[in-house]
Amino acid sequence: MKSKAIVVTSGKGGVGKTTTSANISAALAKTGEKIAVVDTDIGLRNLDVVMGLESRVVFDLIDVFEGRCKLNQALIRDKRVDSLFLLPASQTKDKTALSKRHMKAAVNALIEGGFDRVIIDSPAGIEDGFKTASAAADGAIVVVNPEISSVRDADRIIGLLEAQNIKEIKLIVNRIRPDMVQRGDMLGISDILDILGIKLIGIVPEDENVLISTNTGKLISLNDNSKLGAGIAFNNIAKRIHGEEVSYLELEAPQGFFSGIRKFFGGN
Amino acid sequence: MFAFFKRKRSKELAKNRLKLILSYDRAGISPGMMENLKNDLLEVMRKYFPAGKNDFEVSLEQQGSQVVFVANLPDLDSPKTS
Ligand SMILES: Nc1ncnc2c1ncn2[C@@H]1O[C@H](COP(=O)(O)OP(=O)(O)OP(=O)(O)O)[C@@H](O)[C@H]1O
Numbered sequence: 001m002k003s004k005a006i007v008v009t010s011g012k013g014g015v016g017k018t019t020t021s022a023n024i025s026a027a028l029a030k031t032g033e034k035i036a037v038v039d040t041d042i043g044l045r046n047l048d049v050v051m052g053l054e055s056r057v058v059f060d061l062i063d064v065f066e067g068r069c070k071l072n073q074a075l076i077r078d079k080r081v082d083s084l085f086l087l088p089a090s091q092t093k094d095k096t097a098l099s100k101r102h103m104k105a106a107v108n109a110l111i112e113g114g115f116d117r118v119i120i121d122s123p124a125g126i127e128d129g130f131k132t133a134s135a136a137a138d139g140a141i142v143v144v145n146p147e148i149s150s151v152r153d154a155d156r157i158i159g160l161l162e163a164q165n166i167k168e169i170k171l172i173v174n175r176i177r178p179d180m181v182q183r184g185d186m187l188g189i190s191d192i193l194d195i196l197g198i199k200l201i202g203i204v205p206e207d208e209n210v211l212i213s214t215n216t217g218k219l220i221s222l223n224d225n226s227k228l229g230a231g232i233a234f235n236n237i238a239k240r241i242h243g244e245e246v247s248y249l250e251l252e253a254p255q256g257f258f259s260g261i262r263k264f265f266g267g268n
Numbered sequence: 269m270f271a272f273f274k275r276k277r278s279k280e281l282a283k284n285r286l287k288l289i290l291s292y293d294r295a296g297i298s299p300g301m302m303e304n305l306k307n308d309l310l311e312v313m314r315k316y317f318p319a320g321k322n323d324f325e326v327s328l329e330q331q332g333s334q335v336v337f338v339a340n341l342p343d344l345d346s347p348k349t350s
């Protein structure tokens with residue numbers, strides 16, 4: 001993706017925006033990019049927990065905006081990847097504390113300050129929180145689950161992103177279950193792409209290790225020594241964002257779990 | 269066997285429902301309003317074509333990036349001549 005500021009959004013809540021933001025940020029940083037990942041879910045801070053950095057939070061985004069600290073005082077360096085930084089949301093303020101103007105200023109400052117890319121974790125919904133989160137973005141990743149209400153909300157969000165003149169909009173289908181797709185009980189990738197009409201950048205399988213990694217605060221995309229489905233998928237997404245061609249046939253699921261990506265696509 | 273076929277279809281059902289829902293969403297029309305429009309149209313048609321079978325359909329269709337309103341009015345060959 002050409003975009004330097006990428007908002008991760010979905011409309012519907014709980015589909016995996018925070019999980020995706022954290023993991024693709026870490027995976028991108030691992031490829032050598034200097035990455036800032038910004039939590040804009042004011043009042044419902046979670047990205048710090050998913051990344052295992054909660055104990056290091058001192059200042060937050062709102063503190064920066066309201067002048068209580070400098071931008072780089074609020075940035076938290078990841079424990080394992082040197083070029084990965086978190087800018088946490090405020091847990092105590094309310095959403096009105098965050099304006100589009102502030103958001104643009106912060107993202108510009110990060111890019112001018114040497115970050116290769118800024119990944120913005122958007123709150124759920126299509127209201128102010130989403131609008132502020134996307135205000136500074138030049139690209140977007142829409143996360144969807146293979147399920148009617150999630151796809152419907154994604155369609156709304158895509159319309160709003162286009163109206164905001166965000167040119168590069170990519171899709172991640174998260175929590176797909178190949179066994180269900182195969183037996184015709186889950187929307188397949190091609191079904192969802194047909195309906196939404198945007199380009200795919202990743203397929204992430206349902207994987208219990210996602211929850212385990214949140215429990216331990218160790219990102220699944222940094223688990224090198226495991227052949228975990230979702231971990232591989234997030235690394236492949238990072239490579240695609242970075243500009244590499246990574247074939248979906250290499251499979252973003254545990255070996256033997258099912259036999260081929262075709263079934264993922266589930267067209268019939 | 270029947271149960272087998274029935275199970276196979278939940279994804280197809282999801283896809284079809286989704287397409288319908290999105291055509292209303294994209295056009296900014298509620299399904300209830302479509303139903304009222306259809307009933308009103310039916311009434312008007314009945315006035316001009318009393319002998320007609322009234323088996324017409326009103327729907328929204330996606331054509332490229334546009335959502336179009338489609339009314340299918342068969343058997344209009346016997347208009348009331350008064
Ligand atoms: N691929 C996956 N496999 C299994 N569980 C997943 C997967 N992706 C996300 N989850 C789980 O789904 C839940 C919601 O994920 P997450 O918090 O990332 O969603 P979100 O879109 O950020 O939610 P919110 O709208 O509340 O911000 C979490 O418990 C997470 O562990």
Ligand SMILES: [Mg+2]
Nearest residue numbers: 017018041046
């Ligand atoms: Mg979240």
